[in-house]
Amino acid sequence: MSPSQENCMASQQYQQVLAPAASDTLQIALQNKTSSSNVFAYITGLALSNNNVPIFIQSDGHTVYSPTSPSQPGAALAADVAISLGSPGNTVNVTIPKIAGGRIWFSVDARLTFLVNPGPAIVEPSVTNPTDSNINISWTFCEFTYNDAQLFANISSVDFVSIPVGISLTNTSGQTKSVPGMPLNGFSTVVDQLRAQASKDKRPWDQLIYSYNGQPLRALSPNNLLVGNANAWGDYWNSYVQQVWSKFTNQDLTVNTQAAAGNLTGRVTNGQLSLGEAGTFSAPSAADIFSCSTGPFATGSNQARNAVIPRLAAAFNRSTLLQTNQFPNGSTPADYYKNDVTNHYARILHQVQRDGRGYAFPYDDVAPDGGSDVAGTVFDSSPKLFTVSVGGG
DSSP, X not given: OOHHHHHHHHTOOOOOOOSOOSOSEEEEEEEEOSSOSOEEEEEEEEETTTTTEEEEEOTXXXXXXXXXXXXXXXXXXXXXXXXXXXXXXXXXEEEEEOEEEEEXXXXXXXXXXXXXXXXXXXXXXXXXXXXXXXTTSEEEEEEEEEOSSOEEEEEBXXXXXXXXXXXXXXXXTSOEEEEOOOOTTHHHHHHHHHHHHHHHHOSGGGGGEEEETTEEEEEEOHHHHHHHOTTSSTTTTHHHHHHHHHHHHHSOEEEEOSSTTOEEEEOEETTEEEXXXXXXXXXXXXXXXXXXXXXXXXXXXXXXXXXXXXHHHHHHHTTOTTTOSEETTTOOGGGTTOSSSSOHHHHHHHHHSTTSOOBOSTTTTOOOTTOOOOSOEEEESSEEEEEEEESOO
16 A cells, blocks of 8 residues: 555544455456547555455456565566456456455556566556656556455545546445546646646646646646655745644634544644644644645654644645634535635645545545545445446546
8 A cells, every 4th residue: 555545544534334345356347438449457456365465456357466576676577467448438347356455547548567576565657756667658546445344445636636537336235326536628627727826826736737748647746746846835835824823822723533532622832733632733834734744744653643633734735724713623625725825736626526526635534523525435335346437438
């Protein structure tokens, strides 16, 4: 499981499920909704029935391939793991065992290259390594875990956004939950709006766009822009953070941890936000806010603090801290991203999604008590068919 995927799963408020999943295997329907006849799917993850070893599903759609540990890094795979989706409108049915940290990858008009390092450990395609052999290929993925408790899946743009992906899950009772994702022109709309935002506030939103041969291939998250340019965001959040710190110097801030610690209330004193048993939080930088994992947002052994971090990080990314004193219960999705200083990448992604749902930053699953999901997740303890479409058509 990648760092971003770990972050995504970290703050989920899972429903307690006691019944085991219905079967040791699950059928997945892969739908080609692009305009290309040259689309491939790849399924990766950790085999829960085999000591969590890394596995692929081979090109036949059901045979499991477990790479052996090579003597040197960067070894080629010994099996064909590219599942061809056929012509536009076609559906390919595949079968998977129980998998943790799973991903379904899609590439259009070219095959992806996966490698194996000693361990074995899979070398996955990267959007931040300019020497990666997949860097100029159009590709994307969705994330899932299929275990004894449930199938849990989401469409993720935590790292980047490119080809539209939609998911739906039908259970053994015939009930279906869906996340439709972006429409066919969704990615081009994201590109246009990022450029418009850069023109408006003179910040590097347009630098998130990665193009090849003059055509945009993907838009990176603000956090991933920092990989190649550590100073990309500079003082972007400074004025907002200063306003927040000033506000809560004289007013109480309450975080509902939605966990054992309950509500934690505090104020800013001597430049530090103090929240009882969760400890103190320094003023975050742009890198801290966009990553949700550094500076004051680095997790550790303090469980109360670990519960505060997702809710505080989400409030910063959504710019709700000047609107209310209660987090996350003082605001709803209609209140998110209203400040001029906000995570405009996340704002734009949610606007473009057909139903407004999709992971746009690591703690985008934070929701007020009883609030609706905005992270684009589906889950069920009795899954029957998991459908994943690529292309948005």
